[in-house]
Each structure stands twice: as C-alpha cells, then as structure tokens.
Amino acid sequence: MKTSAPKSGPDTDQMRLVAIPRLAAGGRWRVEAMRSLSEGCFLWFTKGQGRITVAGQTRGYTANNAIYIPPGVMHGFEVGPQVFGTAVFFGKSSTVTLPAEPLHLRIREVHAQQEVNVTLDMIQREMDSDTPAHDRATRHYLGLLGVWLERQASKASADAPRPDAAKRLVARFTDLLEKEFRRGKGVGELACDLGVTATHLTRCCRETCGRSAIDLLQDRRIFEARKLLLETNTPVGQIGSSLGFASAAYFTRAFQHLTGVSPTAFRRTI
Structure with a gap:
C-alpha cells in the first residue's frame, strides 16, 4: 500500500501513515533502539518476521500481527529487508479512542485481516483526496481502526495469560x-x-x-x-x-x- 504524508486538516496535520521499511530509512537505529513516542502508534505487519520489544518484553512478530504502542511506552523492533507493513501515527492531538495498554495481536481470521487492510486503504485514500470533507472522513476511518483494535483485543483477552x-x-x-x-x-x-x-x-x-x-x-x-x-x-x-x-x-x-x-x-x- 502506498503511504504518504497527509494533507492539512483539523485533526490530521500530525497524523500519518508510513510504510514500515521507510521508518528505518535514516538508519536502523531509529526503530531498533529503545525509545518512546508522544503519540500512539499502530503497526500492521503484512510480510516478514522479526522481534519487537515493548515495555521490556520481547516477542517475535510475523505477518498479520497487529501491535499498538501507547504514548510514552518504551519500545524498539527489528526491520529486516523482507519486512513490510504499515505504521499509523495518530498524532499528539488525536481524539481517537485507543487502548491504554500495549497490544500484540496475532490476527488469524482472514475476515479480520481484510477488514484492517481495507480500513488502512480508505484512510490513505481520504488523506490523498481533495474531495469535500476528506479530513472528516479520515477521522472517521481512524475511529473505525480504533474500534477494530478494541474488538480484536477483546477477542484475545480471554486467552491471554496474566503477566508474571x-x-x-x-x-x-x-x-x-x-x-x-x-x-x-x-x-x-x-x-x-x-x-x-x-x-x-x-x-x-x-x-x-x-x-x-x-x-x-x-x-x-x-x-x-x-x-x-x-x-x-x-x-x-x-x-x-x-x-x-x-x-x-x-x-x-x-x-x-x-x-x-x-x-x-x-x-x-x-
């Protein structure tokens, strides 16, 4: 999926979609070193595998893994040459309802995989659009992404072990x-x-x-x-x-x- 910086809009000035390989364009240290962000970040991996450390816990990731990192949570992850996917940065002033805790979800249902792919495509399409109300449509699709995350987290919570x-x-x-x-x-x-x-x-x-x-x-x-x-x-x-x-x-x-x-x-x- 093509990604680019958003056009200006009331809530989308700071929000952006970035192809995951581009995150390491200025050096792999930019994604691999421990750091935190002042905005929420959603990672959707579509190909490849590696390791990601979030809040001091390292896990492997592979295709169809969805990871949400709240603001202020320390993290870093590997981005090898065969890793592809999309990163969504919600912006500091985002009004989207998002999880308070980090999530690492392995999305096995094909329908759920298709749903998030379509939502990301629609966010990008509206960001690239000059049609009336494209900024408002972008915010609504971001809200749907937040709903998707909440639902997938709810499904996974029943099987998730309590941290030791x-x-x-x-x-x-x-x-x-x-x-x-x-x-x-x-x-x-x-x-x-x-x-x-x-x-x-x-x-x-x-x-x-x-x-x-x-x-x-x-x-x-x-x-x-x-x-x-x-x-x-x-x-x-x-x-x-x-x-x-x-x-x-x-x-x-x-x-x-x-x-x-x-x-x-x-x-x-x-």
Whole structure:
C-alpha cells in the first residue's frame, strides 16, 4: 500500500501513515533502539518476521500481527529487508479512542485481516483526496481502526495469560526509565526506586527481553543523543550533560562503545 504524508486538516496535520521499511530509512537505529513516542502508534505487519520489544518484553512478530504502542511506552523492533507493513501515527492531538495498554495481536481470521487492510486503504485514500470533507472522513476511518483494535483485543483477552512478576517489574522499570533517563541515575538507583536490587532487576530484564538493565538504559540515552546530534546544533558536551553523563569524555566513550563512532563523527554523517 502506498503511504504518504497527509494533507492539512483539523485533526490530521500530525497524523500519518508510513510504510514500515521507510521508518528505518535514516538508519536502523531509529526503530531498533529503545525509545518512546508522544503519540500512539499502530503497526500492521503484512510480510516478514522479526522481534519487537515493548515495555521490556520481547516477542517475535510475523505477518498479520497487529501491535499498538501507547504514548510514552518504551519500545524498539527489528526491520529486516523482507519486512513490510504499515505504521499509523495518530498524532499528539488525536481524539481517537485507543487502548491504554500495549497490544500484540496475532490476527488469524482472514475476515479480520481484510477488514484492517481495507480500513488502512480508505484512510490513505481520504488523506490523498481533495474531495469535500476528506479530513472528516479520515477521522472517521481512524475511529473505525480504533474500534477494530478494541474488538480484536477483546477477542484475545480471554486467552491471554496474566503477566508474571518479572514482566510486571520490567514494565515498571521501562516506564520509570523513560521518565528518568536524562537525570544520570544508574541502574542501582532506579532499582532502589522500584524497591528491588540491581541484581534482581537485571535478572528479570534478561528473562523478559534478553538484555540487561544497563543495556536498556544506555540504549535509551544514546538514542536520544543521536537524535539531538542529527536534529540540533547543540554542542556535543552539552548534549551529554543534558542526558546525565558526568563528563564529555564519559559521554564520548559511552556513545562510541554503542555506535562504533564518536559523537562528532556521527554528526558529520548528516
């Protein structure tokens, strides 16, 4: 399905549909690194497979998987060369009723697969249209997408196991990490805030997503650093300080360890 930026409209200025492969056009780190968005995001995979981490839980995805990520929820996912699908970004001011919690749905019914494909096609068609009331039609189709998500989630909830203690702890950790990653707190301090030891927190992180707590923390901080290096003229040292690094030298070492290049060299890639 062809995707493009929407035309202007009362509620659709910030809403957009993007082909999933295009999300990694500026580098795979843009989708694979841990980060959160200030808007809801719906991912509909139509081909390929990979892994996605949402709120500290890693699961495999394949064709006909629907994933909803609420605003502020930390996530990252693989986008290989054979992965196709559509990402819907609802915009910060969206009035669509959407789930409060993340969803990962495996849509097996052909009718449900067809329904979401038709809805996405109609959203794109109205966004590309110059006909009267196309903006209002876009909002209505987005509402239908929200209804589709709610119904599919309701069907899946009966069979969904309750998250175990490790998953609940790591979800709390990623939520706290998203709020605190700029303050320079280490894993020990974050674990203390959660009422557990750093060792226990790291064990749970490895169990739910195959990564340590420090890996998640550094990935989140370095993702933000890369964005600031590419999208602003803020001096390198000031970026490191704003993300809680104790010194410019420590920031440079951490950045180079994760990316293979220095912050200054990375900025020159623009």
